[in-house]
Amino acid sequence: MSELGRLSLLLGFACSLFAVGSIAWGLRTGLSGPLRGGRRAVWAVCGLTVLAVILLERALLARDMSYRYVAEHTSKDLPLHYAFTSLWAGQEGSLLLWLLILSAYGSAFLFAYRKRLDPFYDAVAMVIAAVMVFFTGLLSFVSSPFRILATPPPDGMGLNPLLQDPGMMIHPPILYTGYVGFVVPFAFAMAVLLLNRSGTRWIEEVRRWTLFCWGFLGVGILLGARWAYIELGWGGYWGWDPVENASLMPWLVGTGFLHSVMIEQRRGMLKTWNITLIALTFLLSMFGTFLTRSGVLTSVHSFAESNIGPWFLGFILIAATAATALILYRKALLESENRMDAIVSREGSFLFNNVLFVALTFATFLGTTFPVLSEAVTGTKISVSAPFFNRVNVPIALTLLLLTGAGPVLSWKRVTASVLKRNFMLPAFLGVIAVLVALPFGATGVYPLVCIFGAAFVITTIVMEFARGIQARKSAETGALPGQVVSLVQKNKRRYGGYIVHAGMVVIFLGVLGSSVFQKEAHGPLRNGESLKLGPYALTLRGVTDHQRQNASLTTAIVDVQRDGKFVATEHPSKAFYSKSQQPMTEVALHTTPMEDLYLILGGVNEDGSASIQAYINPLVSFVWVGGLIMVFGTLIALSDRMRLRREEKPVP
Amino acid sequence: MGNRVRLAVLSLVVIAAVGYLILTGVKQTGMQYMTVTELARLDHAPKAEGFRLDGVVAPGSVVYDQREPKLQFKMTDGKEKIAVVYDGLMPDAFADGREVVVEGAYRHGDRALYASKLVTKCPSKYEAKGLGKDKS
Numbered sequence: 001m002s003e004l005g006r007l008s009l010l011l012g013f014a015c016s017l018f019a020v021g022s023i024a025w026g027l028r029t030g031l032s033g034p035l036r037g038g039r040r041a042v043w044a045v046c047g048l049t050v051l052a053v054i055l056l057e058r059a060l061l062a063r064d065m066s067y068r069y070v071a072e073h074t075s076k077d078l079p080l081h082y083a084f085t086s087l088w089a090g091q092e093g094s095l096l097l098w099l100l101i102l103s104a105y106g107s108a109f110l111f112a113y114r115k116r117l118d119p120f121y122d123a124v125a126m127v128i129a130a131v132m133v134f135f136t137g138l139l140s141f142v143s144s145p146f147r148i149l150a151t152p153p154p155d156g157m158g159l160n161p162l163l164q165d166p167g168m169m170i171h172p173p174i175l176y177t178g179y180v181g182f183v184v185p186f187a188f189a190m191a192v193l194l195l196n197r198s199g200t201r202w203i204e205e206v207r208r209w210t211l212f213c214w215g216f217l218g219v220g221i222l223l224g225a226r227w228a229y230i231e232l233g234w235g236g237y238w239g240w241d242p243v244e245n246a247s248l249m250p251w252l253v254g255t256g257f258l259h260s261v262m263i264e265q266r267r268g269m270l271k272t273w274n275i276t277l278i279a280l281t282f283l284l285s286m287f288g289t290f291l292t293r294s295g296v297l298t299s300v301h302s303f304a305e306s307n308i309g310p311w312f313l314g315f316i317l318i319a320a321t322a323a324t325a326l327i328l329y330r331k332a333l334l335e336s337e338n339r340m341d342a343i344v345s346r347e348g349s350f351l352f353n354n355v356l357f358v359a360l361t362f363a364t365f366l367g368t369t370f371p372v373l374s375e376a377v378t379g380t381k382i383s384v385s386a387p388f389f390n391r392v393n394v395p396i397a398l399t400l401l402l403l404t405g406a407g408p409v410l411s412w413k414r415v416t417a418s419v420l421k422r423n424f425m426l427p428a429f430l431g432v433i434a435v436l437v438a439l440p441f442g443a444t445g446v447y448p449l450v451c452i453f454g455a456a457f458v459i460t461t462i463v464m465e466f467a468r469g470i471q472a473r474k475s476a477e478t479g480a481l482p483g484q485v486v487s488l489v490q491k492n493k494r495r496y497g498g499y500i501v502h503a504g505m506v507v508i509f510l511g512v513l514g515s516s517v518f519q520k521e522a523h524g525p526l527r528n529g530e531s532l533k534l535g536p537y538a539l540t541l542r543g544v545t546d547h548q549r550q551n552a553s554l555t556t557a558i559v560d561v562q563r564d565g566k567f568v569a570t571e572h573p574s575k576a577f578y579s580k581s582q583q584p585m586t587e588v589a590l591h592t593t594p595m596e597d598l599y600l601i602l603g604g605v606n607e608d609g610s611a612s613i614q615a616y617i618n619p620l621v622s623f624v625w626v627g628g629l630i631m632v633f634g635t636l637i638a639l640s641d642r643m644r645l646r647r648e649e650k651p652v653p
Numbered sequence: 654m655g656n657r658v659r660l661a662v663l664s665l666v667v668i669a670a671v672g673y674l675i676l677t678g679v680k681q682t683g684m685q686y687m688t689v690t691e692l693a694r695l696d697h698a699p700k701a702e703g704f705r706l707d708g709v710v711a712p713g714s715v716v717y718d719q720r721e722p723k724l725q726f727k728m729t730d731g732k733e734k735i736a737v738v739y740d741g742l743m744p745d746a747f748a749d750g751r752e753v754v755v756e757g758a759y760r761h762g763d764r765a766l767y768a769s770k771l772v773t774k775c776p777s778k779y780e781a782k783g784l785g786k787d788k789s
Contacts, residue, residue: 071784148788157784161745233745343659355664359671366675371686381686383705385756385770388682392674525720584745603742604719612719614742 002067005055005146012048012099013136015041019129023122027195035122039110042125045132046103053100056093056145060086066152069093069145075158075580077551082164088172089163091293091308092145097173098289099135101180106132109184120202123194127187134315143308158580161552167227171220175247178217179285182250184209186282186323189275193326196333200265206278207261208639214254215635221247222628233586233601235519235616237624238512240389245368246288249361253281256357259350266412267347268337272327273354275334279323284361286316291368341413344420349407356400363392398450401509404502405458408465427460442518451513455506462499469496489637497638504630507623514596514620523614525606526557534615537598538562542570544611552576552585557602557611561591573602573613597621684756693733698761705756706735706766712749719743724771728753736765746773 019041026034059067060083063076073089074082087093106128113121139145162168185206192202224247229237238244257277263270290312327334340347366373367384374382409423434456435449443449469488470481489496522534526541533539542558556574560567571589578585584604591598596619603612684703692704711734714727724739724747737755747753757768 066788068784068787149784150786150788153784233742340656340660343656343663351660352663352667355667359667363671363675367678370679370683375686382679382683383686383756384679384683388678391678391682392671395674396671523722583748586742586745601742603722606719610720612722612742614722 001055001059002146002148005052006140006144008048008052008055009136009140009144009146012045012052012103013133013140015044015048016129016132016136019045020126020133023126023129027119027123027126030119035119038122038129039125042103042106042110042129042132045129045136046107049096049100049103049136052139052145053087053096056096057084057087060084063156065154065156066148067145068147068149071149071153071156073156073159075156075551077579078156078159078164079550081169082159085163085169086159088176089159092139092143092147094172094293095135095139095143095308096145097176098180099132099139101173101176102128102132102135102183105181105184109187120191120195120197123191124184124187127190127194128183131183131187134311138308138311142311156580158551158578161576161578161583161585162231164578165227165231167223167230171223171227174216174223175220178213178215178220179247179250179288181209181213181216182254182282182285184213185278189278190323190326193275193330193333196330198333200268203261203264203274207258207265210254210257210261210278210281211635211639214251214258215632215639217247217251217254218635219628219632221251222625226625229621230588230590233588235521235599235601235614235618236515237621240367240386242368243292245364245389246291249364249368250281250284250288252357252361252364253277253284256354256361257281259357260354263347263350269340269347270351271334271336272331275327277354279320279327283316283320283323286312286319290316342415344410344415346407346410346412349403349410353400353403353407356396356403360393360396360400363396364389367392394447397509398447398454401451401454401458401506404505405454405461408499408502409461423461423464426464427457430460431457445517448513448517451509455510458502458506462503465499466496493637493641497634497636497641500634500637501631502634504627504632504634507627507630509627511620511623511625511627514623515618518619520617521615523603523612525610525612527608527610530610532613532615534598535617536564537615537617538565539600539613539615541611541613544605544609549576551580552578554587555602555605557605557613559589559600559613561598571598571600573600575602575604592622594622595619689728689730689735690733692759692766693735693764695761699759702758703756704759704766705754706737707752707754708735710747710749710751710753715749717743728755728766736763737768737771738765739768739771741771744771744773747771 019038021038022034022041023038026032026038056067056069058064059070060074061080063070063074063078063083065071069090069092070086073086073093078086088097106125109128110125188202188206188209191197221244224244225237228239257274260270260274260277264274290309293308293312340351342348367388371381371383374380405427409427411419431453435443435453438449438452443452466485466488469491470484473484473488473491520535522532524532526532526539528541528543531538531540538561540560540562542560545556545558547554547556554574554576556572559571559573561569561571569591571591573589574587576585576587577583586601589600591600596617599616599618601614603614605611682703684705685701686705686707689706689708692699692706706728708728708730711727711729714734716725717723721740722742724741724743726737727734728737729735739755739757752774754772754774755766755768756770757766759766
């Protein structure tokens, strides 16, 4: 069976190569036969990859310990659903998942455009196939998931207990759906440059693909944060770890692109910039995969140092060089059609937004790779961690928050002073009110107050935008307010979907503010009946129990939680000992309310029978998750917008 | 033309501000990588405050007071040892002989690193080497 797996990947490699060559030939000669053949080869890669995944899954589910990958990542007592998801527990399987999603995108792309007989779409398929060549090659020759052990062990090493979590079952596929999907916008951009196409239609298609991937990547990042919050047991959800940064960077650049693309669509400006952002988003998602897999940086994920790093770096360099060369070569195609009229305008605010998103990405990139860079430049290895990112990124992010409020109320081209005054007075006034309300709750410092002001400002501008939209339509329609809001959103899904995404982001900002600045902590050893005070809470130990679970034994503290003297819940912070890994696993107890989380960690049981408990109050954490859901909702609305057909693209003579 | 100049000035201001943030950020929060041997063999107090150390938990050196919680151990790179003091819970994967990364302030007087961050590398793949060779 393992030979069949190897063979399918090898055939996938051959088909990808064939697809690139055949389409290139077809594009050169104008023959439709080679183009058709190339498209079929892309379909074939997808089929072969699915076969390889099925074969590896079969081995994982059967716990066939003769497979190295199975022996490294599963054990016989591992629950079936975790055996299934062990596909993405290690490097080889993760790469296979990458290829699976990549080839699925390839096929989805061909299916979506099956009725368009324009060689442009074949060129897009060719670029996707070129990326497939890399991954099928890597899986065939460098990092094969189908390695067979000379002497199969009686049982496997087991799955890392940190990965035995429901969140980890869905986090990687969703994150990869975002990451990998940026291949499609990249392929569109490269195809435009290769064929020297002008026109705006492709940019609308790219916007939709990007929005789709961007949404998935955002959800993936939040799921990762949620997993870290529940599983890593340090009371937080974001630590500026290299792996987290790796997923954030393409998201940031993608966000920048989703804004600046509007300027290109409205005014035919910033074409070079946009195409650069598309390429950068893809390159950064490849770089992210490289970071998490190469072992050049230390991280909580700390994957094994592996042999694929140089291959990834090589691929990124080739792709970056090709993209840069093409952009320079087709400079004439990317000529701007308009000039900017005024800085204080919608375009100006988007441009400023873009500069800030790129700056945020740059600072994150620099901080993440600083040990490597500083060693190369000065000879001493210097590393920066969370304090650096908080110092640099927080002010940039807050400026972006303020801009979120300013941008949508500035008009295109030029803004008059009276418009400025009319649009800004109320939001600014309510922002100041919000700050005054927050002061008695202990909000101090410039950043928290700016954040509160900005949040109120942005929400007010969004409400005003909705109100203005409804007012403008009032003469045409009457009815209840909710119905009017719905019909307004339906009228312009892109615009109002975008505002909903903004509202979600504001909610996330508030969640981050609350949980970072206002976190409270207490700890101590508790005997039976003793209490720990933390803010309004009293935590009383009621006892300690031991019991068995399928592949682990658990020690659990039973803690009664009182808030303001009233009993609210009994919580069970635990430590699990997995039989395979011989190491304890902290299992956090979480008491969630809309306004705050009570986060309980069992440090351990002492010789005298007392339990060491560490407790945090994390205010507004639920805002982070709820804000994420709002963003998903807004993204879905924006995506459901039917593609408006614009003038057809014509080849430049 | 006036707009182009204004745009350029605005961009320069942003770049300068971000550059300033990055430079001061590195200066104030940057931590120097050192090997245990380099740090242990210093004969005078180092100029830099923050350090980052990679090494292995010296077997038998771990003293853990769960009630505080306070974790003390010696870190080694095979040649020298450095004392590490960490006020916090012992990470799950922490044990004798495990690879750890610590960040914190070094006090030359105590010859100890007061860690503000302690990361334990996951051990699973080191054990995985015990699986032996591939069938050729």
